[in-house]
Amino acid sequence: MPPGAPGNGRVPPQRYRADGPPVTQQGGAQRPPYSSGDMPLLTHDETGATSVAREGALAVAERTEVVSGAPGMPQKPARKGSPWRRVRRILYVLLGLAVIGPLLAFVIGWMIFSVPSSDEAALTQVATFTFADDQPLATVRPENVNRVKVTLDKVPQHTREAVLAAEDATFYSNPGFDITGIARAIFNQLTGGIGGGSTITQQYVKVSTGHDESSLWRKYKEVVLAVKISREQSKDQILENYLNTIYLGRGAYGVQAAAKAYFGKDVQDLTIGEGAMLAGTIQSPSNWDPAKSRPDAERRWNFVMDQMAERGWITAAERAQPFPTNWLPEAPSLGGVPDDDRYHIYEKAIQELAAKGITQDQIDTEGLTITTTVQQPRQAQAVEAIKKVMKGQPDNLRTALVSIDPKTGAILAYYGGANGLGTDYANAMRQPGSSFKPFVLAAALQSNKGIGLGSLYDGSSPQVFEGQSVSNSEGFNCDSCTVQTAMTKSINTIFYRMAVDVGTQRVADAAHQAGIPSDVELAARGGIALGDSEVHPVDMASAFATFADDGERHEPYIVSKVVAADGRVLFDRGDAAGEQAVPQQVARNVTESMIDVASSSRIALSDGRPVASKTGTVQLNKTNQNKDAWTVGYTPSISTAVWVGSDFSDPIKNSAGQPIFGRMLPGSIWQEFMNSALRGTPKEQFSKFVPMGVPPAADPALNPNPSGSLSPSDTPGDNSDENDGRGGRGNGNGNGRGNSDDGSNGNSDDNSDSGFGGGGGLFDSNDGNGGDSSDNSSGNSNDNSNSDNGTGNND
Template identity: 45%
Template sequence: PAAAGAAAGAAAGYAAASRRPSPAHPDGPTETLPPIDEADYRIAPSREPELLTHRYHDSGFEQHDPAGEDRINAMVAESDGAEPDADDADEGDGKPQLTRKQRRRRLIKRLAFGFVGVFVVVPIVAFAITYFLVDIPKPAEIIAAQSKTVNYYFSDGTTLLGRDSQDGNRVILKPEQIPEVVKKAVYAAEDETFETNSGFDIMGILRAVRNQLTGGVGGGSTITQQYIKQATGYDDYSLTRKWTELVKAFKMSNELSKSEIITAYLNTIYFGRGAYGVQAAAQAYFGKDVDKLNPSQAAYLAGIIQAPSRGDNREYAERRWNYVIGQMKENGWLTPEQAAEAEFPKIVSGERRIKGFTGPRFFIKERIRQELNALGFTEDKVRLEGYKIYTTINKRAQALAEQTVREVMKDQPKNLREALVAIDPNTGGVKAYYGGENDKSDQVDWANTPRNPGSAIKPFDFVPLLKQGKGPYAAYDGSSPRTFPGVGVEIRNSENVQCPMPCTVKEAMERSINTVFYDIVVNEVKPSGVVQALKEAGVQNTSKLSETSVNIAIGGGDNMISPKAAAAADATFAAAGIHRDA
């Protein structure tokens, strides 16, 4: 009875304590918690009531009542606004049970810690370690690396064709010798945040990533990063290279002033025309010192930094010039009036030469450069590594080509542009290449310049005729002059020679009878048949060919093919119809 009375008193006391004013209505009725069974509060004799979940029983050891704890957990979960998890009650591991909301919060907290560790702490530690391990390149080291000589050899692999060494015209300038307008033009072209960034530009990197994902153009490298790339010569797109380049750029920005960095950069980069450094470039393109350049000329040089080998390409250079002028105005480095008055500068046309590659052989060097660039070997990379280049040019064939052209073209009109290309039909290798004298009066490579092929196209008039089943003894009227439907002028043979009916294709080919080939193209194979034959023989899209103009019959009108392309197409005949790229 005494024990029962104590239990009843405890229960009554708990019920009373369970009543509390409602927060919403402090003067209103009290809120009553759910009742608890009396059996849950059996208290050992002569002991005060214990905590609800930690109490002693008559037996002298702690009892465990799962049903009671379920009800208490339900009350706690209900007061937290969460649903009880049935699985929690069955774990039986003796640990405090967590609600679903608590477990979710714990998971989010762990994920947050993991994210910070992987994407913040680890990169910071790696950055710090790399920072202390890497060395920044010194200008003298880069200049020494760029001073390597590249040797080019004839097809025998031992006889020297020429050497390419560009350091002779480099002039090392001091910071105060480079005018501000040149620096600002370079900032506008390559890195408008140069004066404020820490060697790398986060926004630039994000733009580069976006361009990579969307197929856009433009990289995220700052001027400092480009300078690092010049020093290493590595241009692959590996994450390791980009990471090291970024850290080195940051370290360089800490150890050198911005003035020192831009000066070192402008003393070492390549501008084309064999010019390393901005002073050499100013002389190569404008025939003046760098401190005499005006804003338009500075914008020109800054614009071609991305692709120095295209510095003489008017379309490319003018597009880049417009961009740089616009960026200079946008950044306040040119006033709107100055930008509006700027005119595309005139480039000096002095003789283009590289040490060891003067005159006609300069064009051989240019064609080799283009081929290497297409294979991923940029001009800077070739020079930095000091490669040996083995060519297909035959020494004797090259000498004969140069001698023959000079003899044949002697006393000929100046407007006749000579070229000669000899190709091995079995390999496609160019054995001799002559694109012009490359003197002060003419620096155009005419062997690589599309122009009217003239009568050289006539074998390709014959190809579609062969496909129709007709051969070299098919007969036509080769008299001169003749008129044809749809052709508004009379067609004449050279010197008005005659080849009256029956004039075979074989004879017409030997005597270059224009009227026979006009007859074939207009009345039988059509211009489209000739174009198809040329493409099958390997003539590329760099040529201009019309599928509607009958003038293609004698290689006239708007139809243009370079001598090099024509030689490669003719080599297909000599190789029994097998085309090999030249």
């Protein structure tokens, strides 16, 4: 028995601390781990249950120590996980991504992709300009795109259903995209195939955003925007937009343009078979055009018709109809914007639209129909009159004609030149010469000086006014002439005196009052009496129209109505009221002053109807040459201004080499046009004439009629077949007052018309003498145009 053992000779089990050997006592002796005071001796073995519990507790402790990495304890390696566990985890992650990923991507796309605004989605489409009777004038195709929008109600139900059958039969029930179609598109993209599964909504998104590249990104964006658009727009709205944007071949965008291109009719007139044929071309317009491949077009047509029949959209009888055969072999010409005289009408309309706030962008994208006031027959008459009179004339001559309805201000004819891409001479600035004299009279009648058509003035020549020598033509002088005679004979010295007496600013104000625009600067100096300030031909036609309508002014206009493709009326002129700008009596007296000019100049109208007119000629500097020539005149229903000149203010001569005066080429064009335009219309009379100031009195030399006015029937020289001469009063051969056919004796209704001639020259234009006098002695006035021989009367 070892020393120190218990008396019974048994040694208790030895336990060592896990962290080291037994603890030694002081002096080096080992202290037993247990003593009678520390732990009672075990007097019996552990039970099974106790042992198991203790072993379990120890195992837990050991595992805890291993995991926690307690120092001094041996580390047990962790058990490796099962390979299948990793596979399951990967599958769980992939499944989560498959479910959550698309939702997350859709949410992100919803936040970053915006539905195109109305401006961004706006597509170019055709704008149509028409004459007043809706006949086509110009067709504007921005970016050369042929598109005309129509509202959905204009598209027949069967045509809509044909498109659904061809492209998206579930359109009205799907959310804007098709899952199976998208899956097919993704597969094709990944495998290098082509084609996809776009719904009508997705196709509309593609077109409206301009993103038509073949990529998964585009498909992703399409889906998101398709859903967003479906929430913001009704299905009918989406379908309408789609039908107006989709390309159907032959340069046609939208069903309206396609109906015209394939069948030459409007979309609302399409039959079931025709609508199905158009719908069939959508997927491949270049291949399924019947003109290119009828078998392919017919096969696709059968597919569309079968789909419609299966869905009950057409009856068996309707399905049995044959393939349409009335399609056009090629699309009809779209006209475009003409480059002849009609271009100036279009250009003038564009300017007017801009002034009314209708922009070029609206013209390009809203499918506008712009109705102009120009009457197609009268435009043709203007062109014909100009061609007839100007045939054989020198190439440097240019012509303008503007005709206006005095009662409304509507422009009835507008000719700015044969070259539409060149200068618009109807809107060019030119000096009007003596055709400006009626404004001098209008100012005088309102000056409270008692001036009337019977007032007498010194008409001798030359005279000096404010240091300026003014002369009449050598063809007419008078020591004392009435205002009526001065207008008929266009006596410079009388009108210059009148302007100075009443004030040149009053003359400028009277011109603006009648209708010369306020932004046209009129120099308030003596030369204004003879038309030295530049104006537009359209201004003169408009201002004379005010006199024609007894002083009621209507702003000239060329656009009467603007309607967008969706039916919105952007502008409607309607019956705009005029303004009594010139007192009625003043306007009527001005008219009366010009009542004899046409017959005196042998450009009276053929049916003898009342007409007031004034000619004008502008001298070229101080030469005996002229640079501008005018005739402006009116009846109660039409006011027309005609100008003849050149691009560079060169001397203007006729084919005979003679200087051109207002009553010659311009007068002949004016007469020809007015006769054509008024043929068959009622012979209107001007309103009752009530004289102002000094009433018209008998002029022993020129006007023995006490009324001071000759009716057309009193004028034997009407229409130039007989030489009026007015001096001989009834002597058709012009024997009164010398020879009326002789410009030197004054049948020259425009004796000056110099307007400074662009260079401040003398106011003596030698009217009535000029180059015309060489042939005047013949007294032959059978040629109304006087375009070649310069006969007779000079203005």
